[in-house]
Amino acid sequence: MYRFLLTPRWWGINVFVLLAIPFCIFMGSWQLSRFEDRVQDHRDATEQAAAGRTEAARPLAELLPVDKATSGKRATVTGRYGEQLLVPDRELDGRTGSYVLTLLRTGSGKALPVVRGWLPGAADPAKAPAPPAGEVTVTGALQASETPGDNGVSAASGLPSGQTAAISTASLVNLVPYRMYDAWITLDNGDSGMKTVPASAPSGSGLDLKAFQNLGYTGEWFVFAGFVVFMWFRLLRREAEFVQDAELGLVPDEEKVPSPSGV
Structure with a gap:
């Protein structure tokens, strides 16, 4: 058959x-x-972020360039605050507000974007606390430059003066007269009573x-x-x-x- x-x-x-x-x-x-x-990357990133909060801070130069191994690590850097910008439409604890982003001019001649904290409500430069004067040493979690349009980062253009949609070197060089580090940090503790912005996992390491x-x-x-x-x-x-x-x-x-x- x-x-x-x-x-x-x-x-x-x-x-x-x-x-x-x-x-x-x-x-x-x-x-x-x-x-x-991807699940393992997510687990590793979560563990790294938790470990990064307890590790001793290291000089910024030792952690550059930012990659999956250094993202979230605590960095310390000394300089003087300069230009200040707001990053609108950022959520924290279920509420919408703005990051207060201040450029820290370092002795290397470059500026490092520093997220000093988060404020609720609409972006209003008058509500953003002024940065400390004089030389300061800041410590926070190291982060890679954001890419507009990825991971919920706004790609909006035409924002009012003093605002930026993304914490991106490519965007910031058009707004401030400094050479920029291709990285930024979020302070361990929010400055001037602002809420601390938690570090995020590196791009591509989440269950997306x-x-x-x-x-x-x-x-x-x-x-x-x-x-x-x-x-x-x-x-x-x-x-x-x-x-x-x-x-x-x-x-x-x-x-x-x-x-x-x-x-």
């Missing part, structure tokens, strides 16, 4: 199935590994949409593998029934050769 499995058409079907199933399993396993990697897309693709590839097996058994059963009916004389002569579709 199953001699039809040796025909060229079924050789082609069998080869396709034998190649498709391992391919689907491989792709599903790869997507699952990508999801597991991409992570769950990987998980979804995992399920799709395994479903494809199951569908291939299901269709192979379905075609096999239909052809076996056709051959059996033909041997019993239940199929007209003109239908004794199955069509390529197996119908």
Whole structure:
């Protein structure tokens, strides 16, 4: 009854199935590994952020450039405060407000953006406390420059003078007359009674949409593998029934050769 499995058409079907199933399993396993990697990155970033709050602060120069290993580490730097900007539409504790961002001019000739704290409500420069005068030494969590449009960072343009949508070197160089570090810090303790802005995990280390897309693709590839097996058994059963009916004389002569579709 199953001699039809040796025909060229079924050789082609069998080869396709034998190649498709391992391919689907491989792709599903790869997507699952990508999801597991993102979960591990998220766990590592969470642990690093917790450890960073208790580690001794290190000089800024030792932690640059900012990467996944140094993001969230406590840095210390000395300088004098200069230009001050507000970063509007930032949420903290479920409320919308603004970061108070002040440029710290260091002895290297570069300026480091320092988030001194968060204020609730609409961005109003009159409500932002003035920075301390004279030379100061600040300590806070090191962060990479933000990318407008990523991780909820606003890409708005045309903001009023004294405001910036993102804490980004590329944006700030157009607003202040300083050379900039490609990094920023958020103070351990909010300055002048402002709320402290917590450090965020580095980009690409969270359980974001991409992570769950990987998980979804995992399920799709395994479903494809199951569908291939299901269709192979379905075609096999239909052809076996056709051959059996033909041997019993239940199929007209003109239908004794199955069509390529197996119908």
